[in-house]
Amino acid sequence: MHELGIANEILDAALFEADRxxxxxxxSILLRVGVLRAIEPGNLSFLFEHIARGTPAEGAxxxxxxxxxxxxxxxxxxxEVRTFTPDCPRCKGSGVTVTGGDSLSVLSLDIDV
Amino acid sequence: METGGTVRIEVEKSILQSADEAxxxxxxxxxxxxxxxxxxxxxPGSGKTTLIEAxxxxxxxxxxxxxxxxxxxxxxDAERIRKHGxxxxxxxxxxxxxxxxxxxxxxxxxxxxxxxxxxxxxxxGNLVCPAEISLGEDAxxxxxxxxxxxxxPLKYPLVFKTSDILVVTKTDLLPHVTFDxxxxxRAARAAxxxxxxxxxxxxTGKGMSVLLDRIEALLAAKTG
Numbered sequence: 001m002h003e004l005g006i007a008n009e010i011l012d013a014a015l016f017e018a019d020r021x022x023x024x025x026x027x028s029i030l031l032r033v034g035v036l037r038a039i040e041p042g043n044l045s046f047l048f049e050h051i052a053r054g055t056p057a058e059g060a061x062x063x064x065x066x067x068x069x070x071x072x073x074x075x076x077x078x079x080e081v082r083t084f085t086p087d088c089p090r091c092k093g094s095g096v097t098v099t100g101g102d103s104l105s106v107l108s109l110d111i112d113v
Numbered sequence: 114m115e116t117g118g119t120v121r122i123e124v125e126k127s128i129l130q131s132a133d134e135a136x137x138x139x140x141x142x143x144x145x146x147x148x149x150x151x152x153x154x155x156x157p158g159s160g161k162t163t164l165i166e167a168x169x170x171x172x173x174x175x176x177x178x179x180x181x182x183x184x185x186x187x188x189x190d191a192e193r194i195r196k197h198g199x200x201x202x203x204x205x206x207x208x209x210x211x212x213x214x215x216x217x218x219x220x221x222x223x224x225x226x227x228x229x230x231x232x233x234x235x236x237x238g239n240l241v242c243p244a245e246i247s248l249g250e251d252a253x254x255x256x257x258x259x260x261x262x263x264x265x266p267l268k269y270p271l272v273f274k275t276s277d278i279l280v281v282t283k284t285d286l287l288p289h290v291t292f293d294x295x296x297x298x299r300a301a302r303a304a305x306x307x308x309x310x311x312x313x314x315x316x317t318g319k320g321m322s323v324l325l326d327r328i329e330a331l332l333a334a335k336t337g
Contacts, residue, residue, distance in 0.1 A: 002210055002211075002241050002242040002245070004208075005209060005210075005211075005242070006128060006245075009128045009129060009131070009132070010128055012131065013124070013126060013128060013130070017122060017124055021120075021122055024118075027119060031128075036270055036271045036274065037245070037271065038241060038269075038271065069270075071303075084267060084270040084303075084304070085267070085303075086266075086267070086299050086300040086302075086303035086304075094299060094303070096303045097303065097306050098270065098274055098303060098304050098305075102271060102274065102275075104127060104128045104129055104245075105124075105125060105126060105127050105128060106124045106125075106126050106128060107123070107124060107125055108121050108122060108123050108124055108125075109121070109122050109124060110119055110120070110121050111119065111120060111121075111122060112118045112119050113118055113119075113120055
């Protein structure tokens with residue numbers, strides 16, 4: 001249920017931006033979420049729908065662009081995998097470093113003005 | 114359907130920005146006072162409070178230590194720490210599964226930190242939520258007890274990616290459990306190549322002085 005805190009932060013960010021742009025309504029929120037954040041999209045949407053009631057973001061759709069875990073392999077270069085593993089998915093080498101996959105950002109909002 | 118009034122606005126902003134701002138304010142407050150801080154994270158029962166007690170014994174007479182305990186409910190841990198005669202505050206997070214930086218900031222502002230050199234923050238016991246939020250700490254410490262299983266860095270990579278120090282605890286129990294320390298080391302290093310790894314047993318004392326020496330050196334490097 002750590003999605004509740006995150007849903008609250010998304011709502012805050014959306015309402016702040018909506019207000020700045022004099023929006024009547026927020027219809028859609030585009031997010032980038034890294035796999036490492038361990039966020040369950042269904043759970044996040046369910047909670048967001050609940051807390052957004054009575055605000056200009058009521059009924060807004062959450063669209064999530066999933067950011068894969070990015071690992072860099074010392075032996076064969078950069079590659080991407082969908083889950084974290086200490087071995088390189090390509091060459092199976094162990095010299096792997098995680099370099100991405102922890103994003104948690106609001107990319108854009110669709111608003112009615 | 115009428116769509117004429119809809120516009121897209123670009124935001125491109127971290128969802129955790131307000132939390133990051135509060136963490137920045139904590140960092141500034143601690144820097145100004147030359148206080149070194151640790152954010153201790155682990156599953157429930159991995160040994161966070163025990164490590165804090167060991168640090169309190171080590172730093173007795175060497176400068177003041179302040180402790181902030183985070184738990185969903187109760188002040189059991191704060192009471193345990195208070196017996197050591199140090200300044201301690203309990204944060205009950207209720208519905209939140211981690212200490213929020215804004216909450217820690219207001220607690221720190223209420224405390225008398227004029228003599229404090231070391232701040233120990235014990236986060237709520239879980240490996241998911243505390244990993245998401247910075248508390249402006251100098252070092253993040255993740256503890257993993259050998260009874261929890263050696264697959265934890267694979268299941269909860271974010272906390273291992275964001276921690277500076279990994280402490281494998283309860284190593285006296287290794288003969289009784291299936292726990293491959295090398296597997297943990299390898300996965301933790303993949304998540305964060307710079308992680309410093311320590312193996313300790315509070316029960317036998319093995320490895321404790323190496324860990325405490327290192328924390329003392331890190332503290333000295335910041336506070337002089």
